Amino acid sequence: MREAAGLGSPRKRSVSIFNLGAMVTGDLAHPLADADSLYIEDGVIRELGTGRVSAEVEIDARGLTLVPGLVDGHTHPTFGDFSPTQNSVGWTQAYLHGGTTTIVSAGELHLPGLPLDKPDPKLWRYLAVLARRCTADYRPGGLKIVAGTMCLMPGMVEADFDELAAEGSRVVKFIFYPYGERPEEAQAYVDWAKKRGLVVKIHSGGVSRSGLSRPAGAAVITTLRPDVVGHASGGPIPMPLEELDEVVERTDAFLEVAYAGNPRWTVHLVQKVRERNELHRLTVGTDTPSGTGTTPRGMLRTIALMASLGGVSAPEALCLASGNTARAHGLQTGFIRPGSPADLLLIGRIVGANGRDVLEALSVGDLPGISAILVDGQVLVAPRSQQMPPPERLAVVTTS
Ligand SMILES: [Zn+2]
Structure with a gap:
């Protein structure tokens, strides 16, 4: 007896996807x-391209395009599925239905009452450890x-970085x-983090919603040498173009x-x-x-912006929005290749x-x-996303 698999279907050991129209790898090369x-x-x-169909879950893609789950490299989770910034719940599931299968925190800094104006290194270390353990x-x-x-505050010591790692x-x-x-202390933080394989990100550009973030442009960034220049083209306010x-x-x-960020700066960036290869x-x-x-x-809008105006x-x-973002953060996701x-x-x-197919x-x-979404091989969304208009054709998922 076969039946349609959908949300909440029990985990199955083997899954096949066939009749693909195209496959995007996540690998820029x-x-x-x-x-x-x-x-x-x-x-x-x-396996890729071996044509194997027989599996516990069989997905007839009916010409759809397979792409890696998107990796949102800059999010602000707080506790579970609650975001205090807009008093919203359920946002992570909504993001999943927008094609994002991994989110990376850029700081759990939206807690109501968090004393941002009194930098306390212990508090920020505690907060990071709590968020890590909760997720x-x-x-x-x-x-x-x-x-x-x-989030890096004055007064941290090397042992803080040990603990975090x-x-x-x-x-x-x-x-x-x-x-x-x-x-000098900031430079030591960069060195301590890199020594432990921690990715150093910086809030670049103007002041954030808190009003308390420190502006960071070329002078700070070329001196500190972070691994990732956070929202380089604005989030919300970018550094000057030059x-x-x-x-x-x-x-x-x-x-x-x-x-x-600022779409005009994004297109320029x-x-x-691109011109510099x-x-x-x-x-x-x-x-x-x-x-x-x-x-x-948000991720799909940015992909469409880059593909339509960024060259x-x-x-x-x-x-860029899957494998490359995963690579920048040292994550094991974002690619369609054996072992991922x-x-x-x-x-x-x-x-x-517009266009004859989805890539066009x-x-x-x-x-x-979006028709189907899988995370770790489990079908979490099918036959269609609840956040996107449906594609012309929907995948057919059968489970045995
Ligand atoms: Zn941010």
Whole structure:
């Protein structure tokens, strides 16, 4: 007896996906794979293009395009599925339905009552550890949450970085740090973090919603040498254009494009990086939930912006927002290749969209429809996303 599998279906060991129209790999060096099928076992991609159909879960893609689940490199989770910024609940599930299968925290700094004006290193370390432990094995909404990002404050010691690394945190972030007052200490933080494999991110540009973040432009960034320039084209306010150019030219840092940023700066940044043959430096995030709101389509909107106005192809834009962002944060997701977690989307052209197929639609700025979403090989969304218009055709999922 076979029945349609959907939300909440029990985990199955093997999954096949076949009749694919196209496959985007997540790898900028080879954005498209010449394969029309995929085989998954125990949540991990095992085979590409072998045509194997027989599996416990069989997904007839009916010509849809397979892409890696999107990796939102800049989010602000707080506790579970609650975001105090807009008093919203359920936002992570909404993001999943917008194609995001992993979110990376850029700091759990939206707690009501959090005393941002009294920098206390112990409090920020505690907060990062708490967030990390609350999300290590807990997936509200079904997506993966990479949280426990420590905001860097004056007065931290090397042991703080030891503790954070031991907890399994991935990222530390400069945002409220008084750069001009304590430059040697800031540099020590960068060194301590890098020595432990922690990714150093910086809030770049103007002041944030809190009013208390420290502006950071070319002078700070070229001195500190963070791994990732957070929302390089604004989140919300970007550094001046000539300073952004200087950061591109004088550093080799990853450059984050955020949905919450300035679209004109984003187009300039993407075009400039493209001209320099340095697309591998771009990462993508939403910088939400925030004053910008909760934006389930934020990643897809940014992909469409880059593909329509930034001079990159739609497959390249999708790779930037999946594998490349995962790589920048040292995450094991974002790619469609043997050995990678099966975090996947089946997308297709929406009825009435421009372009003959979904990749062409994206290249002129139209959003894709999403039929199915898998995380670790489990079908979490099918036959269609609740946040996107449906694609012309829906995948057919059968389970035995
Ligand atoms: Zn942010």
